[in-house]
Amino acid sequence: MDRLNSKLYLQNCYIMKENERLRKKAQLLNQENQALLSELKQKLSKGNPKGKSSNNNIPDLNLGSSSNQNHANTSSN
Incomplete structure (x- = not known):
């Protein structure tokens, strides 16, 4: 049993x-x-000098990462 535990x-x-x-x-x-x-x-x-913002089409990568990090932190407990 001790061997298995080790x-x-x-x-x-x-x-x-x-x-x-x-x-x-x-x-x-x-x-x-x-x-x-x-x-x-x-x-x-x-590349967009007229003030039109095309950044709205780029997703925010932080939206899903915080939940993934929280999940990773809680799964180690």
Whole structure:
């Protein structure tokens, strides 16, 4: 029984470490996406000198990310 518990404990440690690695990677990708989106919005606004905003067609990437991050944080508990 102790051997099984030890094996399960090690598997759990590995899973938690992998989850943390993936969480950090997801945060970096989200930051990169936000920077690219900002750059795209700037380029679109410069290409539209008459004041017409075409940024309304670009989705806000933060809308879904906050719920995903909250879900990721609660799933580790």
